[in-house]
Every structure is written in structure tokens, then in C-alpha cells.
Amino acid sequence: MHPSTGSTPLRLLLLALATAAALVACQEDRADTAAPGERPGLDPDTPMPTNPAVAAGQGGDVRPVVTASDTTPAHLVDASGQALYMLHDNADGSRCDTRCEGAWPPVTTRDVQPAPGEGIQNDLLGTIQRQDSTLHVTYDGQPLYRYAADAGAGRTAGHGVEDQWGEWSLVSVHGPAVPQR
Template sequence: MRRFPLVLVATGMMLIGACQRQDTTADPESAPATRPAPKADTPGGTAGGSTTEQASLRLSQGSPSYLVDSSGASLYFLEGNQDGARCDATCEYAWPPVATSSASVETGVEQSLVGQIERKDGQNQLTYGGQPLYRYAGDAGAGRTSGHGVEDRWGKWRLLSPSGEALQHAVNADNPSERSPPSADSTREP
């Protein structure tokens, strides 16, 4: 009979623990986005907060060339988003904006196309050819272009050519990890 009270106590402890747990399946739309800390080699990265630094723009190696940062991370723009308003906090989790206080350019990058817009949070976001710039969280390092051509609920994402236009060519088609780009949004539109 001594086991009965022990089982009762153990069951009671489990019930108390279950009642105190928070719901971890909350709708991501209603919950504030949590973001990973920015990588140290990502100048101006905002993935973890409000870091603003000097960004350095250069062109990728190979053909076709597209815009990258000093660490080689591909830079993207969202079609129809010249004011930066279409990419909300949920969007910024997958597509961190390039927040910066200033920018330098390397050979091949048109200085006249580099600019900034003021974001709703008061930070400046780097632009190129009038397009606000973003990184893609789905890119697993320098030289990755998994975000090129992704269409999600915010629109279509593209790499930028040196002239500031959308890159029209497929990039790194031989890389199996880039044949089926990961979605920035689990609810991709048809």
C-alpha cells in the first residue's frame, strides 16, 4: 500500500508541471519574432537586433555577377518594395534587412546607386538602385543564392545585378542545395 501514495504524488507533480508549461505552438503571426544573434562576420546584420555598422558592397565572383557584402553573403531585394514597408517583422526573420550607418563600395559596384532609406524603427537600411537590401537566412554561407527567385507572401525576391536591376539568370544551378530554395514562409503562395 505504500506505492499508492508515491504514485499519487508523482501524478500530481506531472499535472502541476503540465499546467505551468507555456504553449509553444502559438501562431507565429501573433507572437513577436525571435531572431538568432547576428554573425560577427555579417556587417550591418540585423538578424539579432539593431546592429548598424558600415557595410561594404562588392560583386560576386563568376558569371553572372550579383551584389554581395564583404563576407560574400548574397544581397536581395523584394520586388515592389522601394519604401521597405512590405517586409514586416515576420518577414525580417527570414530576410534580415541590411541596416547600416554608412557603406563603402569595391570595384564594379556603382557608388551612384548606393543609398539609404529610413526604416520605421529609425534605423537606416542600405539600398542599391533604389531597392532596400536584405540577406536571406536560408543561405548557408558565402556564395549561396537560395533566396533568388523565392516567392512568398511578401512577394518575389531577387539578386541585384551590378546595374541595379533584377538578375534574370539562374545562379549556381549545379548546386543541389539551391535547386529547391527553402521557403521564407511556410505558406508559399501558388
């Protein structure tokens, strides 16, 4: 038997442990230097999932949570703090097609109503039926969207964007669009 053959599994185990320790150290460094609103340990360029939510308590269903930002002017955000937008003249949701939804993911749910967070008027929160049988979350009758380019909580790069689908705005906690800056 070659002297190094018997130690190969041990070397692999030590290499795996050293790699794991290095990754943990990198994550701890990243968490210490994260800016407010960043998601430590996650790629900041990765868009948020379409449906951040909290458990509703029944059968694993989830309820999207809509809440108020802690910034001025107050606007709608999801449970993870990502800004929510409306597309002007889009009350039925038809102006934002599949290509649009790649840049502006809709806030959706299945078979459960959204939950109002702090600062939200429950009577303004609702849903409309989508063609794919999901429910599109609305506020004051306007379908809600995220902006994929926002890259996380606290970002509002979509406010005032005008594109081929129309004009996008943050949504006020009182219902109408937040005025353009």
C-alpha cells in the first residue's frame, strides 16, 4: 500500500472542513459590512421571490403581507421591505403582459387573502383574479408589482419609470400613487 493512499479520505475530510470554515467566515464578514436594507449572505442582484409571505396557519397556505415603509413619504412594501408599485391606468392588470412581469413581478397569492401590516388600511387591500388562476394583490383597486431592478429592501428605483407598459409609481399607504419627485 502506498503511504499516501490510506490518508486520502482524511485529506478530503480536512479539505471539506477548511472550505466550510472559510465560507462561514466570509458570510460573517459580509453580515458585518452589510448596508441597511441589504440581505446578508445573499447576492444583492438577485430579485426577490414573487411572493414573500408569512404563514397563514392553515394547511401551509401563505398570505402576502403588505405593510407601510418606514421612510418618507410612506409607501407600500412587502414583508421583506421591498417596494410595491402600481402601473397607471391598469386597474384590471391587463397592461402588464408576460414580458412586463419579468421586470415587474406581480404580487400574487393562491386561495388566501393578503394580510395588512402596520399602517395599511385593510379596506383598501384586496385581490383580482388572474388568467393563471392566481390572485393578484391590489391596493385601492390597483394591482401591485415589485421592480426586479430594485435588488432588495429599501430600494425604490422603479418610482417614476416610464417604459413600454406605461408609468410606474410607488403606492401611497392612502391608496393613490406617490407623487413623482
